Amino acid sequence: MSPRAAWRLESLGFSEVYDYTVGKLDWLAAGLPTEGTNASRPRAGALARKDVPTCGLDERLSVVRDRVRSQGWEATVVVNEERVVFGLLRAKELAGDGDQLISQAMRPGPSTFRPYVLAAEMAHTMVDHKLESSPITTSDGRLVGLLLQKDVVNAVREQST
Amino acid sequence: MPKEIDRDGLRRMVEAGAQLVEVLPAEEYAEDHLPGAISLPLRHIDAEGSEVLDKTRAVIVYCWDIA
Numbered sequence A: 001m002s003p004r005a006a007w008r009l010e011s012l013g014f015s016e017v018y019d020y021t022v023g024k025l026d027w028l029a030a031g032l033p034t035e036g037t038n039a040s041r042p043r044a045g046a047l048a049r050k051d052v053p054t055c056g057l058d059e060r061l062s063v064v065r066d067r068v069r070s071q072g073w074e075a076t077v078v079v080n081e082e083r084v085v086f087g088l089l090r091a092k093e094l095a096g097d098g099d100q101l102i103s104q105a106m107r108p109g110p111s112t113f114r115p116y117v118l119a120a121e122m123a124h125t126m127v128d129h130k131l132e133s134s135p136i137t138t139s140d141g142r143l144v145g146l147l148l149q150k151d152v153v154n155a156v157r158e159q160s161t
Numbered sequence B: 001m002p003k004e005i006d007r008d009g010l011r012r013m014v015e016a017g018a019q020l021v022e023v024l025p026a027e028e029y030a031e032d033h034l035p036g037a038i039s040l041p042l043r044h045i046d047a048e049g050s051e052v053l054d055k056t057r058a059v060i061v062y063c064w065d066i067a
Helices: A002-011 A023-029 A061-070 A119-128 A149-160 B007-015 B026-031 B042-052
Strands: A017-019 A076-079 A085-089 A133-137 A143-148 B019-022 B059-062
Touching (some): A002 A017, A002 B059, A076 A143, A085 A133, A119 A149, A143 A149, B007 B059
Parallel strands (some): A017 B059
Antiparallel strands (some): A133 A143
């Protein structure tokens, strides 16, 4: 739609016309602020815990488990140096054989969600699919934070009261 | 010929005074739009484009995505 708009404006005499082709989806996926009636509604990106511990593929599970638990967490996200998400370890995976490498212990390719998804929608998805936590990533796969089901359910409850 | 622009370029140009225009239907604009954008749905461009926008300044248009 925007290419047609850009060309039409040029034909109307506008000499300097640009097309942000990747559009509103790109903007929202980057977790950037918007204006409008949805702007004040909580979204996945705002609710995601940014302090979630991360780890690398080649680390030993026992070392990661100690680090994660010392920070008060029962989950960690596996990322590379660009913070691109490769996997997730929840409580069950963290409790595995400590001699394993993270690449062996992790749940690979977890479902991720974009930061702009409204909390109400996320709450339904996470409850329906029994997801205790879900990584929130930008459209290019970079970690924004970990969204906990209890956080998003509480946010929706508060919004409706 | 219109030029493509990315997110960083958009921010720079808006700061420099470019006009930012969402061409989606007004209902979608009302729900969510980029900060500072105005609504000019595609079907209204012929009738309102020259009135609403300043031809002496750069214009950036956007919709939902590349489709």
